[in-house]
Amino acid sequence: MPLVIAMDGPSGSGKSSVSKGVARALGLRYLDTGAMYRAMTWWMLRQGVPVEDAEAVAARAGEPVIEVGTDPDHPTITVDGTDVSKPIRTREVTNAVSAVSRVPEVRERLVALQRRIIGDGRIVVEGRDIGTVVAPDAPVKVFLTASEKIRAERRAKDLAAEPGATLEVTQAEQARRDRLDSTRTASPLLKAADAEEIDSSAMSLEEVVAAVVRLAESATETTAATRAEERTQ
Numbered sequence: 001m002p003l004v005i006a007m008d009g010p011s012g013s014g015k016s017s018v019s020k021g022v023a024r025a026l027g028l029r030y031l032d033t034g035a036m037y038r039a040m041t042w043w044m045l046r047q048g049v050p051v052e053d054a055e056a057v058a059a060r061a062g063e064p065v066i067e068v069g070t071d072p073d074h075p076t077i078t079v080d081g082t083d084v085s086k087p088i089r090t091r092e093v094t095n096a097v098s099a100v101s102r103v104p105e106v107r108e109r110l111v112a113l114q115r116r117i118i119g120d121g122r123i124v125v126e127g128r129d130i131g132t133v134v135a136p137d138a139p140v141k142v143f144l145t146a147s148e149k150i151r152a153e154r155r156a157k158d159l160a161a162e163p164g165a166t167l168e169v170t171q172a173e174q175a176r177r178d179r180l181d182s183t184r185t186a187s188p189l190l191k192a193a194d195a196e197e198i199d200s201s202a203m204s205l206e207e208v209v210a211a212v213v214r215l216a217e218s219a220t221e222t223t224a225a226t227r228a229e230e231r232t233q
Contacts, residue, residue, distance in 0.1 A: 002121025003028070004137075005216055006130035009144035010178050010189060012151025014200045014208060018144060019126040021209035023072035026124075026216060030072035031117055033127035033134065036110050037101040038088035039066050039079050044100055045092065051099045058105040066110075068117065072124075091162050095173055098180035107186050128181055131192035139219045141195035142212055148175065150201045 005028070007019045016032060023030040041051065043064040049056050069076035077085055087093070100106055114134050118125060127134065131141035146154075152171035181189040191197060196215055200208050 003123075003139065003216065003220060004118060004121045004135050005124040005140040005142065005212065006135050006138040006192070006195070007124060007126040007142050007144060007212075008128055008131050008189070008191065008195065009142075010128075010151065010181070011174055012155045013144045013146045014154070014205065015126040015144050017205055018200070018208045018212060019124045020072040020075070021205060022212045022216070023124040025209060025213050028072075029070035029123040030075060031068065031070055031114065031123055031125045032075060032077075033110070033114050033125060033130065034097075035075075035077045035085075035088060036066055036068060036114070037106070038093050038097050039077055039084050040064060040106055040110065041093050041097040041100040042084050042088045043079050045096060051096045054099075054103050057100055057103045061103065061105045061109055066113070070117065070123065089158070091173070094177070098177050098184070102180065102184040102186055104186045111187075128189040129187040131195050132190050133187045136192070140212075140216050141192050142215065143191040143195040143197045144208070145197065145199055146201040147199075 003026075005019075005022060007015050007022075009015050015034075019032070020030055022028070040061070044051050044057060044060070047060065049060055051057060064079050065081070067078045075085075076083070077088070111134055114125070117123075118135060125135060125138075131138060131143070148171065152167060152174050155174060156167045156170040178189070198208060198211055203211075
């Protein structure tokens, strides 16, 4: 299979920074699937759809046109032609995205789009169900995690400009999202059986990126060796 690096893990584990760093290091494309669910959530909120009503969300899941760029240096995302890269990172969207992403019709549509973008590979894909659902045959699977406190500190720093985004509040909101994402019926947050788990709590960004790059290089070498052996048989 062409090189696909599946990067799963909970919020605040560092998936985005690591994924973009790995993509740059290896000259690969980059896809943030979480941004796609956030974009869908942003659209639902702007349309006045009650996001806790799964039937209401399902009924309109096919309407917004979501487009994603795969340049790790300049990742883009638009909804109906509008750049939503900043508004999808607000607390409002963050606290509503689990309700929207649990709806099967939403996941079915976005997973199909994600698979089309992945295409022939050469891409790092981050999310919560990449190694288990979106790209289960990916040759490199990583489950990136960190302690609950570290993850909350990272997220609180991102939300520093938003009123009320204290560390305590952020940690509580994060715990709620972790619980919802891990217990939903449709594609829950799970570590793939063959994924390499990396705890980034005490690691620098550079160290985590280097660890994933080594996994990718090892997988590439193994694939090349296997193909060479097959040609000689």
